[in-house]
Amino acid sequence: MSDFDLVIRGGTAVTASDIGPFDIGIAGGVIAAIGKGLPRGREEVDARGLLVLPGGVDSHVHLDQPFSSGADIADGFDSGTASAAAGGTTTVVCHAPQVRGGSLAGAVADYAEKAKQARIDHAFHLLINDPAPEVLERELPALVEAGHRSVKIFMTYDSNRLGDAQILQTLAAARRAGALVCVHAEHHELIGWLTQALLAAGQTAPRHLAWAKPMVVEREATHRILALAEALDTPVQIFHVSGAQSGEEVERAQARGQKAWAETCTQYLVLDEADMDRPGFEGAKFMISPALRSGADREALWQFLRDGVIDIVSSDHSPLRYDDPRGKKQHGENAPFNKIPNGVPGLAARLPILYSEGVAKGRIDLRRFVDLVATNPARRFGLAPRKGAIAVGADADIVLFDPKRRVTLTNALQHHGSDYTPYEGLEVQGYPTATYQRGRLVFDGERVLAQPGQGQLLARGPYAEIVPTGHFPTPFDPFR
Numbered sequence: 383m384s385d386f387d388l389v390i391r392g393g394t395a396v397t398a399s400d401i402g403p404f405d406i407g408i409a410g411g412v413i414a415a416i417g418k419g420l421p422r423g424r425e426e427v428d429a430r431g432l433l434v435l436p437g438g439v440d441s442h443v444h445l446d447q448p449f450s451s452g453a454d455i456a457d458g459f460d461s462g463t464a465s466a467a468a469g470g471t472t473t474v475v476c477h478a479p480q481v482r483g484g485s486l487a488g489a490v491a492d493y494a495e496k497a498k499q500a501r502i503d504h505a506f507h508l509l510i511n512d513p514a515p516e517v518l519e520r521e522l523p524a525l526v527e528a529g530h531r532s533v534k535i536f537m538t539y540d541s542n543r544l545g546d547a548q549i550l551q552t553l554a555a556a557r558r559a560g561a562l563v564c565v566h567a568e569h570h571e572l573i574g575w576l577t578q579a580l581l582a583a584g585q586t587a588p589r590h591l592a593w594a595k596p597m598v599v600e601r602e603a604t605h606r607i608l609a610l611a612e613a614l615d616t617p618v619q620i621f622h623v624s625g626a627q628s629g630e631e632v633e634r635a636q637a638r639g640q641k642a643w644a645e646t647c648t649q650y651l652v653l654d655e656a657d658m659d660r661p662g663f664e665g666a667k668f669m670i671s672p673a674l675r676s677g678a679d680r681e682a683l684w685q686f687l688r689d690g691v692i693d694i695v696s697s698d699h700s701p702l703r704y705d706d707p708r709g710k711k712q713h714g715e716n717a718p719f720n721k722i723p724n725g726v727p728g729l730a731a732r733l734p735i736l737y738s739e740g741v742a743k744g745r746i747d748l749r750r751f752v753d754l755v756a757t758n759p760a761r762r763f764g765l766a767p768r769k770g771a772i773a774v775g776a777d778a779d780i781v782l783f784d785p786k787r788r789v790t791l792t793n794a795l796q797h798h799g800s801d802y803t804p805y806e807g808l809e810v811q812g813y814p815t816a817t818y819q820r821g822r823l824v825f826d827g828e829r830v831l832a833q834p835g836q837g838q839l840l841a842r843g844p845y846a847e848i849v850p851t852g853h854f855p856t857p858f859d860p861f862r
Contacts, residue, residue, distance in 0.1 A: 386423035393429025437472025437779030442696035471728030500837035529841025588665030625679030699727030
């Protein structure tokens with residue numbers, strides 16, 4: 383009788399330590415052996431000509447989460463995780479949103495019920511919108527102890543934003559509890575002032591979002607949150623860095639020895655502000671926050687990825703329907719830019735686009751690609767060693783990826799709930815042909831086979847990456 387339930391044979395495997403022609407032996411849902419010439423398994427997969435990669439980990443995803451504008455999100459856990467599987471992602475980290483005046487613990491419990499429809503594995507960021515004493519002193523420590531080891535805060539949006547005093551309270555509470563703080567960094571008041579000035583001047587088109595949210599809005603807020611986190615020695619992750627100046631703020635913090643990390647997103651690597659200037663209402667399809675930037679910013683992001691300043695690429699999957707009164711057209715096609723909901727879908731497109739634009743075009747190598755989409759997010763968010771790498775003992779979350787296959791992206795290929803993709807018509811080189819979760823085929827190259835409820839909610843224990851440094855700006859330790 384075979385020792386292996388499944389052997390993936392003959393491909394070029396990117397393991398935790400090597401890249402080469404290794405067979406992968408899987409038993410009981412975990413990787414049991416890596417080597418050449420493994421004994422036959424009860425099931426065999428011929429991966430000749432394919433890359434054998436760890437399943438992607440997307441650490442910035444919005445599913446079944448209300449928009450502050452009242453628009454409907456296009457994906458719940460059922461359709462959203464189907465899209466993930468179709469794109470080679472086997473684990474997502476989503477946002478459990480607290481309602482202002484409400485309980486964070488209650489919000490997490492409600493969100494966990496929604497997540498029972500997930501087809502792939504998942505974890506939660508604790509989205510704190512109201513850092514009341516009960517939340518920070520009682521609920522947060524218990525939720526972190528239960529395995530939810532990341533917090534998300536917003537510095538903008540009326541229904542989400544925290545002021546500086548609230549941010550400091552949340553940073554301190556997260557440090558005490560042992561949680562990583564993730565931040566949407568934009569200057570709320572400056573956005574509001576510029577928006578009103580633009581509207582008064584009749585500058586209301588989708589493209590004017592970039593004028594209401596110029597890089598200075600992001601740069602200032604990134605600098606500010608990094609300074610506050612440095613003062614409290616709280617590890618932070620800056621979400622969706624969109625260009626050169628905000629990335630430079632992160633680079634400076636890292637040079638000071640601060641535990642400060644950053645991600646960017648697929649859209650910032652292939653789209654730019656000109657996409658919001660498409661005819662008619664088409665520009666609304668590309669409205670996101672932070673706004674799309676210039677071509678020079680896009681190239682700066684690629685350099686940050688090569689240098690390791692930015693070490694995660696997420697999707698920030700925030701899907702809306704375009705031709706829908708509960709989506710982008712919530713206020714009609716003549717709505718000013720500040721009344722058009724922001725967000726784009728992107729779960730299924732993340733790996734194909736990053737491989738095509740990065741590896742196939744020579745911007746990054748294969749190892750860096752795997753680090754950006756799987757290994758680094760798994761390590762950063764406490765999912766390693768179970769997730770993010772092909773290693774003995776890890777979950778058998780594996781993607782078979784054809785590096786030569788050329789595909790023109792369409793909405794139908796995304797398997798999501800939105801009626802459009804911002805990447806429609808983009809040709810990519812490299813595409814998933816099969817996705818496995820814990821050794822079980824969940825996408826066969828055409829169909830999503832995973833069923834709702836098949837995914838597991840992942841509890842995350844304490845981990846070294848986010849332990850504070852113990853260094854403060856002065857000899858005073860405010861946590862003793």
